[in-house]
Amino acid sequence: MTDNPVTPPAATGHGPLIDVDGLRKSFGDNEVLKGIDFAVPAGSVTVIIGPSGSGKTTILRSLNALDLPDAGIIRVADETIDFAGSYGKADIARYRRQSAMVFQGHNLFPHKTVLENVIEGPVIVQKRPRAEAVADAERLLTEVGLIEKRDEYPDQLSGGQQQRVGIVRALALQPKVMLFDEPTSALDPELVGDVLTVLKDLAAQGWTMVVVTHEIRFARQVADQVIFADHGVVLERGTARQVIDDPTHERTRQFLRRLL
Numbered sequence: 001m002t003d004n005p006v007t008p009p010a011a012t013g014h015g016p017l018i019d020v021d022g023l024r025k026s027f028g029d030n031e032v033l034k035g036i037d038f039a040v041p042a043g044s045v046t047v048i049i050g051p052s053g054s055g056k057t058t059i060l061r062s063l064n065a066l067d068l069p070d071a072g073i074i075r076v077a078d079e080t081i082d083f084a085g086s087y088g089k090a091d092i093a094r095y096r097r098q099s100a101m102v103f104q105g106h107n108l109f110p111h112k113t114v115l116e117n118v119i120e121g122p123v124i125v126q127k128r129p130r131a132e133a134v135a136d137a138e139r140l141l142t143e144v145g146l147i148e149k150r151d152e153y154p155d156q157l158s159g160g161q162q163q164r165v166g167i168v169r170a171l172a173l174q175p176k177v178m179l180f181d182e183p184t185s186a187l188d189p190e191l192v193g194d195v196l197t198v199l200k201d202l203a204a205q206g207w208t209m210v211v212v213t214h215e216i217r218f219a220r221q222v223a224d225q226v227i228f229a230d231h232g233v234v235l236e237r238g239t240a241r242q243v244i245d246d247p248t249h250e251r252t253r254q255f256l257r258r259l260l
């Protein structure tokens with residue numbers, strides 16, 4: 001492990017850190033993902049955009065095994081699962097450990113302090129020594145400008161501060177990949193900037209990130225790859241310049257017109 005937990009474990013920028021091949025998922029009769037393929041190079045930022053209901057969150061949740069796909073082979077860092085094949089709980093646990101997810105809401109434990117929220121995963125789930133987890137948590141909280149809030153409770157923090165704690169909580173798990181599900185959509189507009197700044201800092205540090213967001217300006221500034229998901233397929237994929245500024249499909253143009 002690195003001395004500084006903010007430093008991403010794979011900052012080399014070589015080869016894909018995530019490989020998604022033939023991802024399929026239905027909820028009952030509703031076929032939500034119809035064969036999704038993409039790769040995420042190490043140290044790069046992928047932004048997934050698309051209309052509501054197109055399957056973006058389900059893609060992200062599949063990368064963290066919060067949703068279990070019906071089919072598809074997914075590799076996240078060191079762990080590969082063939083979801084149409086046989087796999088067990090231990091396989092899922094190892095696969096899940098490769099990434100950490102930041103949710104739309106802040107999802108903090110209301111009766112725990114900021115520090116207790118951050119060290120919960122490392123100490124309880126990962127069984128790391130408490131002193132080490134506290135030291136890492138303090139370093140991460142300093143990094144996002146929240147060290148003075150370490151002993152406060154979530155309801156004493158603004159939405160933006162809570163979301164930054166949510167990001168720190170994910171980082172504290174020392175994942176190889178950070179997943180963000182609309183990290184700013186539950187925030188008041190004036191709080192969005194602070195959270196996006198943290199995401200930009202992480203990107204600049206070389207974190208491998210997959211971000212579902214409607215923040216097109218953020219995608220333009222930070223994304224190495226933009227994926228436009230529509231009705232359970234990847235309709236377009238490329239650089240922000242290609243997908244946002246010069247889309248191939250009329251549906252992408254329609255979607256972007258509504259956002260811009």
Ligand code: ADP
Pocket residue numbers: 027030032050051052053054055056057058059
């Ligand atoms: P997006 O993130 O693009 O808005 P989602 O991945 O959240 O799309 O959802 C895609 C579709 O899957 C939607 O029709 C949604 O209602 C459905 N869906 C998502 N999760 C579940 C679930 N746990 N049970 C049933 N349907 C679900």
